Amino acid sequence: MKRLAILPLLILTFSIHGNAQSKKKQDTEAIKKMCGCYEVTFNFAETFNYSKDSLYKPSKTKTDKGLEWAQLVENDKNKISIQHLLQVGSPSKPHIVKHWRQDWLFENTNFYMFNGDNTWNYVSKPKAEVKGQWTQKVYQVDDSPRYEGSSTWVHVDGKSYWENMTDAPLPRREYTKRSDYNITVRGNRHEITKNGWVHDQDNAKVIREKGKKDELLAKEKGYNTYVKVDDSRCKAAADWWVKNHEKWALVRSKWSDVYGRNKNLALESKVENKLLYKYLFSEDYTKADAINKVIESFVIK
Numbered sequence: 178m179k180r181l182a183i184l185p186l187l188i189l190t191f192s193i194h195g196n197a198q199s200k201k202k203q204d205t206e207a208i209k210k211m212c213g214c215y216e217v218t219f220n221f222a223e224t225f226n227y228s229k230d231s232l233y234k235p236s237k238t239k240t241d242k243g244l245e246w247a248q249l250v251e252n253d254k255n256k257i258s259i260q261h262l263l264q265v266g267s268p269s270k271p272h273i274v275k276h277w278r279q280d281w282l283f284e285n286t287n288f289y290m291f292n293g294d295n296t297w298n299y300v301s302k303p304k305a306e307v308k309g310q311w312t313q314k315v316y317q318v319d320d321s322p323r324y325e326g327s328s329t330w331v332h333v334d335g336k337s338y339w340e341n342m343t344d345a346p347l348p349r350r351e352y353t354k355r356s357d358y359n360i361t362v363r364g365n366r367h368e369i370t371k372n373g374w375v376h377d378q379d380n381a382k383v384i385r386e387k388g389k390k391d392e393l394l395a396k397e398k399g400y401n402t403y404v405k406v407d408d409s410r411c412k413a414a415a416d417w418w419v420k421n422h423e424k425w426a427l428v429r430s431k432w433s434d435v436y437g438r439n440k441n442l443a444l445e446s447k448v449e450n451k452l453l454y455k456y457l458f459s460e461d462y463t464k465a466d467a468i469n470k471v472i473e474s475f476v477i478k
Contacts (some may be wrong), residue, residue, distance in 0.1 A: 197309070200266040201283065204311060204330040207337040208257050208281050210369050212247045215403040215409035219243075221350065223382075226395040235395060239350055245276065245403070246414035250422075260425070262414040273417040274385060275425070275458070277323070278316040285312035289322050289442055291344045293359045293385045297322050297442045311339065313365070319454035320408040320428050321444060321475070322436075338368035356392045358382045414430060427465050431472045443477040 219242070223235040244264045251258035261276040284307050289297035307327050314325040324345035331338055345363045347355065361372070364379035378399030384392040408415070435442070448471075456462055456471045 200332075202308070203332050203337070204283075205257060206368050207330055207332070207339075208259075208311070209249065210337075211279075211367070211374050211403070212249045212259055214406050214408045214414075215245050215247065215373055216406055217243050217404075218402045220398075220400045220402075222349075222397050222398050225397050227393050228395065232256060235349065236355065236397070238387075241392045244406075244411060244414075246411035247403075248415065248418050250278075251280075257281040260418065262411075262418060264411055264414040271413045273414050274319050275421075277318065278320060278385070280312075280314040280316070282312045282314065284308060285327065287436075287439060288312070288327070291322075291324050291346055291360070293344075295346075295444045295446055299439055299441050301439070302327070312457075313339070313367075315339065315345075316432075317454070319452075319457045320425070320432050321328055321453060322442065326365070336368065338366055340364075340366045358384050360385045360391070364429065373403040373405040375403070423462050424468075427468050428472070431465075431469045435472070435476060445475045445477060448474050 181314075216344050218240070220240050221236075222238040225232055226235055233304040246262045246264060248260045248262060249257070250260050258278065258280045260278045263274040263276045264271045265274060266272040284304065286307055287303060288300040288302065290300050292298050310327045310329050312325055312327040315323045317323050324342035324343050326343035328339055328341040331340075342364045344361065345361045346352065347359070347361055351361075360383040362381040362383055364381075366375075368375045368377065376399070378397075378401075380397040380399060381393055382395040382397060384394055448456075453472070453475050457468070462468050462471060
């Protein structure tokens with residue numbers, strides 16, 4: 178009788194495990210669908226402002242287009258890494274720009290949460306809090322940190338999407354023009370579509386000062402569409418990655434060492450009046466020793 182009583186429990190256990198594995202497979206398939214060659218349209222518009230300044234000027238609406246290659250860099254059991262490369266200029270002689278990178282980690286518990294002024298607070302979350310979730314970690318062009326957040330992929334009514342809200346630095350289109358706010362609270366939605374994917378954003382522009390309550394300055398809508406095209410159109414970008422992937426593996430390795438210290442992180446914006454990506458994009462930085470030294474010079478001890 179005892180053996181018969183155990184059977185339903187075993188069946189239930191296997192069923193739950195099987196469903197979890199099936200769900201995780203759906204998640205990984207959705208994430209990897211963001212790889213390939215895409216025609217991208219970037220759209221941003223400031224929608225509402227809450228400034229007390231009567232002379233406040235909102236950011237101009239921005240629309241831009243480009244061809245982007247999303248290269249699968251890692252495809253492990255609990256980690257998927259995708260490197261984005263912009264292919265610009267004449268199709269006959271294109272120029273390749275190393276763009277952002279996104280890493281997806283399953284049930285990740287270690288976080289670097291942006292807190293303004295080029296600082297990230299290290300946060301360790303309990304396993305129960307991230308069960309079944311994927312962390313998206315987004316990196317700058319030099320593989321330094323940008324923002325990250327953990328949420329569950331949803332597959333329902335023929336849709337696959339992931340939504341999260343997290344603090345982030347000012348986007349590149351803003352930080353050279355705006356100094357009246359220092360935090361972008363990013364509402365990110367990544368949705369897989371029949372012809373590619375969409376990065377849908379509802380962002381808040383926030384002023385954060387120590388000892389004060391965050392002040393909302395304005396809100397912004399972002400809507401970036403990635404329309405899949407034949408991979409052959411991004412051949413130049415794919416070829417560039419073949420030639421340069423070893424160098425950037427060294428860069429990622431050094432950053433992994435920095436993140437592995439599991440403590441709050443603060444970075445210099447410039448060293449000897451030069452941005453980090455300016456160093457790393459140079460042909461002078463191809464060996465581990467030089468790469469490690471320059472990245473370490475930006476880490477504030």
